[in-house]
Amino acid sequence: MKQYGFTLEGKHALVCGGSAGIGEASARVMASMGAKITVLARRKDRLTGLLPALENEGAARALALVADLDDRDGLERLLSEHLAQHGPVHIWINNTGGPAPGRLVDADEQDFEKALGRHLFASQRILKLVLPGMEAEGYGRIINVLSTSVRQPIPGLGVSNTIRGAMASWAKTLANELPAGITINSILPGFTMTERLASLAQSRAESAGIGVNDVEDAWVKSIPEGRLGKAEELGATIAFLASPAASYIRGVCLPVDGGRISCI
Numbered sequence: 001m002k003q004y005g006f007t008l009e010g011k012h013a014l015v016c017g018g019s020a021g022i023g024e025a026s027a028r029v030m031a032s033m034g035a036k037i038t039v040l041a042r043r044k045d046r047l048t049g050l051l052p053a054l055e056n057e058g059a060a061r062a063l064a065l066v067a068d069l070d071d072r073d074g075l076e077r078l079l080s081e082h083l084a085q086h087g088p089v090h091i092w093i094n095n096t097g098g099p100a101p102g103r104l105v106d107a108d109e110q111d112f113e114k115a116l117g118r119h120l121f122a123s124q125r126i127l128k129l130v131l132p133g134m135e136a137e138g139y140g141r142i143i144n145v146l147s148t149s150v151r152q153p154i155p156g157l158g159v160s161n162t163i164r165g166a167m168a169s170w171a172k173t174l175a176n177e178l179p180a181g182i183t184i185n186s187i188l189p190g191f192t193m194t195e196r197l198a199s200l201a202q203s204r205a206e207s208a209g210i211g212v213n214d215v216e217d218a219w220v221k222s223i224p225e226g227r228l229g230k231a232e233e234l235g236a237t238i239a240f241l242a243s244p245a246a247s248y249i250r251g252v253c254l255p256v257d258g259g260r261i262s263c264i
């Protein structure tokens with residue numbers, strides 16, 4: 001039954017947006033399962049500071065790749081070099097910073113172009129670089145970090161809501177196209193305590209003329225579990241989907257939100 005277990009020994013995971021928040025937490029959990037981890041983000045100091053912690057957690061090896069998903073040509077060059085030097089990845093956590101908040105009626109074309117570039121176009125570039133290695137290794141797990149807005153749009157996140165829908169369709173289409181043994185799934189985080197959530201709470205408080213605590217209290221009231229999520233709880237779900245135990249889960253969007261969204 002070991003083939004259906006939770007170990008990630010012998011697996012190499014690429015964690016995009018790995019310097020903070022949900023990405024970092026997923027890297028830590030997968031490290032504790034024995035994976036070799038590459039964390040990718042822009043802040044070199046955050047990434048290099050994280051490497052010893054990942055190895056202490058149990059990572060076979062921890063590597064940093066400093067790259068900007070907004071610079072797709074640079075990303076392609078750096079990731080190609082990294083894969084040539086450190087070997088193929090079996091697991092790709094497709095994660096990055098969310099688009100700026102704001103109402104859709106106030107957004108302009110550049111806002112969509114930026115968000116599409118960072119989310120959809122960068123995803124397509126990375127897919128083409130990691131897929132051949134997954135096929136050669138006969139093991140692939142792609143896990144997208146999206147949002148509950150895929151099911152229920154969130155007020156004040158107009159561009160984000162729109163982009164998440166596109167990403168969910170991208171993933172579901174790939175779930176039909178990818179070869180057997182290479183799965184793609186998406187997680188839909190609810191309100192999770194990270195830098196992103198802190199900045200959203202600040203911007204919501206400023207636009208409504210209320211305190212940050214009031215914003216957070218209202219969020220908590222909307223969550224049946226009665227509290228905000230921890231990044232580690234999202235990280236654990238991602239690590240499960242990355243493991244052999246999740247071999248027959250394919251093309252799903254899984255809310256990890258303490259029960260907040262009200263649709264089935």
Ligand SMILES: NC(=O)c1ccc[n+]([C@@H]2O[C@H](COP(=O)([O-])OP(=O)(O)OC[C@H]3O[C@@H](n4cnc5c(N)ncnc54)[C@H](OP(=O)(O)O)[C@@H]3O)[C@@H](O)[C@H]2O)c1
Nearest residue numbers: 017019020021022041042043069097098147191192194196
């Ligand atoms: N937290 C929540 O409540 C929540 C809820 C629903 C959806 N989400 C979504 O889930 C994703 C992760 O959320 P989070 O809360 O963990 O966000 P976070 O704390 O802001 O972390 C974002 C990560 O992405 C990296 N990143 C941002 N822009 C990048 C770029 N251009 N190139 C490379 N890396 C980049 C950041 O690192 P560097 O700055 O070092 O590059 C950081 O590691 C986001 O898309 C977010 O919108 C979050």
